[in-house]
Amino acid sequence: MDWQAFEVSIKLALLTSLTLLPIGLGLAYLLANSKFFGSVLLEAVITLPLVLPPTVLGYFLLVGLDSTSFFGGLFFSLTGHTLAFSFTGLWFASIIYSLPFAVQPMLRAMETIAPEIREAAWCSGLSKWKTFFKIELPLALPGVLTAMVLSFSHTLGEFGVVLMIGGNIAGETRTLSIAIYDSVLAFESAQAQSMSLILLAIALASIMIVFTFNRSRSRVVRL
Amino acid sequence: MLKVKLQQSHPIALDVDLYCNNGEILALVGPSGAGKSTVLRCIAGLHSPKQGQISCSNHEWFNSANKIDLTPQQRRIGIVFQNYALFPHLTVKQNICLALDKSEHTNTQKIDNLLAQVNLTGLEQRYPEQLSGGQQQRVAIARALAREPDVLLLDEPFSAVDKVTRRKLYLELNSLRQQLRMPIIFVTHDLDEAAMLADSMVVLHHGKTLQQGSPQQIMYQPDNVAVAKQVDVRNLFEGQIVMTEEGHQLHWHDLVLELGDIEPFHHQQAICWTISPAKVILHQRVRPSRGEQENPIAGQIVEILTLRGITTILVAVSKANNLIIQMDVSEHVAQRNSLQKGQQITMSIIASAIHLMNR
Numbered sequence: 001m002d003w004q005a006f007e008v009s010i011k012l013a014l015l016t017s018l019t020l021l022p023i024g025l026g027l028a029y030l031l032a033n034s035k036f037f038g039s040v041l042l043e044a045v046i047t048l049p050l051v052l053p054p055t056v057l058g059y060f061l062l063v064g065l066d067s068t069s070f071f072g073g074l075f076f077s078l079t080g081h082t083l084a085f086s087f088t089g090l091w092f093a094s095i096i097y098s099l100p101f102a103v104q105p106m107l108r109a110m111e112t113i114a115p116e117i118r119e120a121a122w123c124s125g126l127s128k129w130k131t132f133f134k135i136e137l138p139l140a141l142p143g144v145l146t147a148m149v150l151s152f153s154h155t156l157g158e159f160g161v162v163l164m165i166g167g168n169i170a171g172e173t174r175t176l177s178i179a180i181y182d183s184v185l186a187f188e189s190a191q192a193q194s195m196s197l198i199l200l201a202i203a204l205a206s207i208m209i210v211f212t213f214n215r216s217r218s219r220v221v222r223l
Numbered sequence: 224m225l226k227v228k229l230q231q232s233h234p235i236a237l238d239v240d241l242y243c244n245n246g247e248i249l250a251l252v253g254p255s256g257a258g259k260s261t262v263l264r265c266i267a268g269l270h271s272p273k274q275g276q277i278s279c280s281n282h283e284w285f286n287s288a289n290k291i292d293l294t295p296q297q298r299r300i301g302i303v304f305q306n307y308a309l310f311p312h313l314t315v316k317q318n319i320c321l322a323l324d325k326s327e328h329t330n331t332q333k334i335d336n337l338l339a340q341v342n343l344t345g346l347e348q349r350y351p352e353q354l355s356g357g358q359q360q361r362v363a364i365a366r367a368l369a370r371e372p373d374v375l376l377l378d379e380p381f382s383a384v385d386k387v388t389r390r391k392l393y394l395e396l397n398s399l400r401q402q403l404r405m406p407i408i409f410v411t412h413d414l415d416e417a418a419m420l421a422d423s424m425v426v427l428h429h430g431k432t433l434q435q436g437s438p439q440q441i442m443y444q445p446d447n448v449a450v451a452k453q454v455d456v457r458n459l460f461e462g463q464i465v466m467t468e469e470g471h472q473l474h475w476h477d478l479v480l481e482l483g484d485i486e487p488f489h490h491q492q493a494i495c496w497t498i499s500p501a502k503v504i505l506h507q508r509v510r511p512s513r514g515e516q517e518n519p520i521a522g523q524i525v526e527i528l529t530l531r532g533i534t535t536i537l538v539a540v541s542k543a544n545n546l547i548i549q550m551d552v553s554e555h556v557a558q559r560n561s562l563q564k565g566q567q568i569t570m571s572i573i574a575s576a577i578h579l580m581n582r
Contacts, residue, residue, distance in 0.1 A: 049348035117307035119269050122295040123302045125370055134321065203231050 005179035009156050011048050012087070012175060014148070016094040017102070017152040024102035024147055027126045028134070031103075033118075034108035043107075044172065052098040058164025082150050090166040091171050094126075097161045098151040107149065109143020110136065144216045151208040157199060225374050225406040226282065227266060231273035235261050236430040239275075243374075243406035243423075249409045250438075252416035253427035253453060264378050266408065266511060267302050268295040279373045279406070281467065295420065301367030305379040307359045309351040313360050315351075317346035320494040321370035337365045351372040356384040357392055364399070377409035393420060398401070414454055418442060443499045444489050444578045451497060451580065459497045461582065466490040475576065477542040480518045483575040495580045500535065502576035503550040506569040507560060518572040522566055529554050536562060538570065 031043055049057055061070060065083035067076045072083050083089035113136055121131040137144070161179040166173025168182070176195055183192035229239040235258055243249040251259045264270040266277060269291050270285065284293045309503060309523050310318050320328055320336055327333055341361040351441075352360055360380060362369060367375060380396075383391045395419060411417050416422050418438035426433040433453060434446045445451040452460050462475040464485065472490070473480040475498060479506040489495060506519070522538035525547065534557035539545045550570060562568070 114306070114308065115389060116304045118307060118309065119295070119319070120268070120269075120302065120308035120366075121310070123267055123294050123300055124325070124366060125299075126321065135310055139310075204542060 001191060001198075002174075002176070002179040002183075004055060005176045006195075006198070007172060007176050008087070008171065009176040012090060012094055013155040015091055016098055017148050019091075019095055020098060020102035020151045021144075021148065024099070024106050024151075025137075025144070026092075027103050028106035028110050029136075031107055032113075046103050049097050054097070054158070054160025055164060057086045057099045057163040058093070060195040061096065061161065062164050065089050084165065085167045085169065085173060087166075088171050090162060093161050093165040094158065097158060098154045101150040102147040103155045105143040105146040106140060107143075109140035109146075111140050111146050128199065142217060145213055146210050147179045149210050152208045156202060225266070226276070226278050227262070227406070228277075229262065229265055229272040229275035231275075231426065232239070233245060236274055237261065237265075237275075238431040239265075239427070240432050241425045241435055243408055245280075245406055246400075246404050246498055247256055247422045248400060248407045248409065250424045251408060251419035251427055252375070252412065252414060254412060257427040257429035258526045259372075259412075259427055260378055261430070263302075263378050263408065265299050266374065268293055268298050268374055283432070288350050299373045299421060300369060300376060301370055301372035301374070302382050303360070303363040303367050303378065305382055307351075307363040307383070309359055309362055311351050314348050314350055315343060315354070318351070318362055318371050319366050319502045322366045324370075327446060333369075337369055337514045340368070340402070341365045347475055350556045354387070357388040357519060359477075360384065360392060368403075372405060374405050375403065375407045377407065379410050379412070381413075387517060393484070396420060412505070426450050428453050442552055443497075443576075445497070445580065447580050448495050448582065457500050458495050458503070460543075460546060461493055462491045464488045464494055464579075473579075476478070476546070478520060478542050478576065480572055482577055482579075488579055493582050495582050497578050497580070498572055498576050500549040501552040501572045504571040505536075505552055505556065505560065506571065506574065508568075518574055519569055520548075520572060521567065521569045524562060524568060527562060528556065529557070534562070538568065 010125055031039060056158060062084055062148060065072045065075075067073055067082045067084070069151075075081070075083050078205075082090065083092060086096065117135060119137070121135045122128070126134065128165060157177055158175075159181065162173065162175050168174050168178050180192050180195045180199075182190070224245060227239060229237045231237045232326075237258055239258075241249065248497045251262060253259050261270060265272050265275075265285070272287070274287045275285065276283070276287070283289070283291050285291060285300050289368055291362060312322065313321065315338075316334060319334055323330070323333065335344070336349070338347060341364050343361050343365060344360065346354065346358065351362065354362065360383075381392055391467070409420070409493065414571045423435060424438050424441045425435045428449060433450045434441060436444075441450065442454055442456065445454060445456060448459070455486050457501050460475060462473045465472045465479075466489075470481045471485050473482050475496075497556070520540055520542070522540040524536055525539050526537040527534060532554045534552050534554050536552065536557070537547050537548060540548055
């Protein structure tokens with residue numbers, strides 16, 4: 001059992017899902033509440049990682065994060081570190097890769113809130129921020145929780161993008177998925193099995209947490 | 224007093240001019256798509272028209288010329304939406320508390336008073352989905368009143384409840400309004416509802432205010448044919464004014480009817496006229512009355528319908544090309560006269576009740 005890879009995977013999944021919380025909320029709110037020129041394109045771009053082969057996405061990210069590219073060069077000039085083959089690069093790539101898993105559930109949850117609910121809050125004197133935190137966010141909570149769990153689980157299990165961006169550096173970019181792949185190649189099936197079972201257990205537990213929360217909530221509040 | 228003037232050509236055409244005095248209920252009536260809810264949204268600050276002014280108690284809420292457009296939060300309005308728009312994750316008490324000023328969040332006396340005002344005492348810990356439609360509407364009203372609004376807006380407040388509850392809520396709104404001092408505007412497409420509850424009515428059609436007046440004026444003395452059609456007046460006919468030595472007369476096909484005072488109309492002017500079905504008087508066959516000679520006309524009963532003590536009789540008038548005139552009499556009058564379909568009767572059209580309009 002590669003505990004170092006386990007630690008990298010958990011750290012990456014936690015950081016990615018926490019970073020996606022404000023980003024996903026902002027994008028979902030924007031898409032749910034305003035119809036602007038290019039909103040369809042924006043939603044399509046956000047959803048793209050869902051249908052793009054991970055290796056293709058990984059390739060574009062690798063090119064985009066390279067120190068010779070604008071973004072990678074800017075990061076290098078600011079920090080003195082390269083993004084490619086680093087944990088930070090992997091973190092950035094995971095945010096892009098898991099973006100649809102965060103935005104889509106939040107967007108669907110926000111779209112179910114009737115516009116009159118928001119307007120009733122404004123007419124009751126609540127500012128737009130207060131309306132968001134006191135009304136919209138609590139009502140969209142099942143979608144937000146689903147988004148968090150999905151982006152956590154999805155990041156935990158990602159393989160193609162990690163391999164392209166991060167490579168296989170122990171303690172830095174070597175995640176549990178890569179470690180399982182290595183174990184299989186090295187015919188260490190017992191180790192591959194134990195790590196696979198851990199990922200299976202985490203995935204199952206995550207989905208059960210979402211289902212349990214949503215069921216207990218729907219008994220109190222029918223949206 | 225609330226004054227509203229709105230103009231815009233799109234997305235929804237608006238040409239609105241209305242007012243509502245403090246303590247008065249104004250009903251906005253018109254068919255679906257007439258722009259009633261848009262007007263309410265403009266007043267609430269949820270939609271900004273292209274041009275116009277909205278002021279309440281001498282405070283300007285909207286003025287396109289001066290670029291004043293207060294947000295809903297700045298306007299102090301109470302609004303009850305058609306589906307009530309209660310916050311489903313909050314209890315009745317929390318729904319009301321949220322609309323209170325911050326300093327009053329712990330003012331339990333005020334919350335209790337609001338709950339008592341709308342007959343909700345004892346239900347404060349319930350969630351909206353645990354309430355009936357009528358109770359939800361009361362919560363929405365209490366929440367709207369919690370802000371001590373300068374104007375109360377009700378968007379089709381009775382459309383989501385059954386008939387029995389609706390009748391109960393009519394009475395509750397009527398008693399509640401005695402305690403309120405702000406202008407109250409409610410949107411409805413039910414004319415009977417508007418006539419029963421409102422002090423004045425505004426008829427909207429294609430976003431344009433056609434007429435504002437008391438329910439009596441609107442229903443029986445519409446300004447023009449468009450209003451008459453919108454409020455579905457009975458007995459709407461065409462005729463011609465003729466001046467004689469005896470005064471003005473109305474020529475209606477082969478009939479000549481005497482008229483009351485008709486100053487703005489001239490000789491041989493083609494007009495439309497209407498008369499309330501209640502002002503068409505049945506001549507009793509056995510006991511003639513003194514007024515029966517006033518504009519007497521004869522006809523044949525083609526339909527009789529009775530609803531809640533009022534009998535509606537449709538009569539085909541042979542001398543008027545068999546046009547149908549409607550007459551409403553109390554049920555016992557219809558029974559006493561043994562009125563039946565196909566029967567020939569005579570009736571009087573009260574001259575002073577004939578209302579004339581330009582074509």
